[in-house]
Amino acid sequence: MARSTRELRIRRHRRVRRKLSGTAERPRVAVSRTNKHISAQIIDDVAGRTLAAASSVEAVLKGTSGGNIEGAKAVANLLVTRAKEAGITSVVYDRGGFAYHGRVAAFADALRAGGLEF
Numbered sequence: 494m495a496r497s498t499r500e501l502r503i504r505r506h507r508r509v510r511r512k513l514s515g516t517a518e519r520p521r522v523a524v525s526r527t528n529k530h531i532s533a534q535i536i537d538d539v540a541g542r543t544l545a546a547a548s549s550v551e552a553v554l555k556g557t558s559g560g561n562i563e564g565a566k567a568v569a570n571l572l573v574t575r576a577k578e579a580g581i582t583s584v585v586y587d588r589g590g591f592a593y594h595g596r597v598a599a600f601a602d603a604l605r606a607g608g609l610e611f
Contacts, residue, residue, distance in 0.1 A: 506590030514538045515585055522572075522604065522611070523587045524597055530559035531596055533572050535581060544579050547572035565596040566603040573607030583610045 496504075515521025515538040524533045532548035547568050549559025554571065558564045576584070586604070591597045605611070 502590040504590070509587065509590065513585055513587055515587075519583050519585055520544055520581060521585045521587050522609075524589050524591065524600055526589070526591050526596060528560060531565050531568050531600065532559075533568065533600065535572070535576055535579070535584060544581060545572060545575040547575060560596075562596055562599040565600040569600045569603030570607060573604060573609060576609060582608070586611045 513521065515536050517537050517539060520535045520537045522533055522535050524531070530549040532550070533546065534543045535545040536543055548554075549557065549564050549568050551571075554564075554567055557567045559568060576582075584604075586601055588597050588601075593601070601611075
């Protein structure tokens with residue numbers, strides 16, 4: 494029986510999440526991607542709280558597409574500013590089962606360029 498692309502991605506994500514967890518000192522950056530948009534959250538898994546979030550559907554990013562690399566970089570820059578406001582400097586990157594390529598990799602590079610360590 495053939496598995497759908499979504500099912501395979503979820504299996505990969507579960508496999509990665511077994512080993513990956515965010516703490517208060519080093520929270521997790523969870524990235525979610527669709528064909529048109531990209532979003533991310535900085536999560537403290539111990540407390541179960543979202544510390545910062547950014548998405549390409551926000552009014553602040555109106556006019557930029559989340560479906561290309563430039564849009565992913567714009568969302569990452571917004572997330573970096575919100576993370577710095579929350580006092581976050583070091584994170585764990587969770588690619589969410591998506592391949593580390595294209596928008597997901599560009600998002601990570603923009604986070605590093607903005608000053609987040611992982």
